[in-house]
Amino acid sequence: GAGVSQTPSNKVTEKGKYVELRCDPISGHTALYWYRQSLGQGPEFLIYFQGTGAADDSGLPNDRFFAVRPEGSVSTLKIQRTERGDSAVYLCASSPKDRGDYGYTFGSGTRLTVV
Amino acid sequence: GESVGLHLPTLSVQEGDNSIINCAYSNSASDYFIWYKQESGKGPQFIIDIRSNMDKRQGQRVTVLLNKTVKHLSLQIAATQPGDSAVYFCAENRARGGGFKTIFGAGTRLFVKA
Incomplete structure (x- = not known):
């Protein structure tokens, strides 16, 4: 597609539930990133994929968070046993391989609200 | 610790004036910086x-200045327009895992007054 697509745009879930957030990167972009942005803050790095593998997952806050990218394109961020503190906008970005020096293209994010 | 931060949380400018948004960084090894809107x-x-x-x-209409001596960078927007109203982030790219x-x-929130 023309840009990075994230679905859903909004998600409200109850505390303790499981959620999945989807990211469709720009076609041909091999690098994919997940960030989390809390209100009034800058985006916080979660995980980075190069192709199908997670090259850097150092930003995942705990083992309730997991992300996959099985075919090297679409990625899913999975959050188990959601907590109110997980409420934030989850941003996905992609970039061509070896093109980190051009910045990323971000999607519009998924706003997750845990009630 | 390492950080990239901004001096002011909000900036209000008159339409047509120039805007300057500042940013400080602490990692002297940083070698690549980006401004996002x-x-x-x-x-x-x-x-x-x-x-x-x-x-x-x-x-x-934009200029970025980098002063490595004091680890500071700035974003200058010329002839600021209402469409420039947004939050501006400075960011640092660090090579990891290929x-x-x-x-x-x-972030700094820029308000443009008509």
């Missing part, structure tokens, strides 16, 4: 970047 309900949008071997780079991880500062 984020409008309400959207993801950050790349504006301009600069490498540490440069001290100035110009784009369309790719890059971008570390963002907290």
Whole structure:
């Protein structure tokens, strides 16, 4: 597609539930990133994929968070046993391989609200 | 610790005036910086970047200045327009795992008064 697509745009879930957030990167972009942005803050790095593998997952806050990218394109961020503190906008970005020096293209994010 | 941060949380300017948004960083090994613009309900949008071997780079109506001595960079927007109203982030790219991880500062909200 023309840009990075994230679905859903909004998600409200109850505390303790499981959620999945989807990211469709720009076609041909091999690098994919997940960030989390809390209100009034800058985006916080979660995980980075190069192709199908997670090259850097150092930003995942705990083992309730997991992300996959099985075919090297679409990625899913999975959050188990959601907590109110997980409420934030989850941003996905992609970039061509070896093109980190051009910045990323971000999607519009998924706003997750845990009630 | 390592951080990329901004001096002011908000900036209000008159339409047509120039805007200057400042940013400090603490990692002296940082060698690549990016400015992003984020409008309400959207993801950050790349504006301009600069490498540490440069001290100035110009784009369309925007200029980024880098002072490595004091670890400071700034974004200058000429003839600020209402469409420039947004949150601006400075960010640092760090090479990790064959790719890059971008570390963002907290952001400065720019208000443009008509």
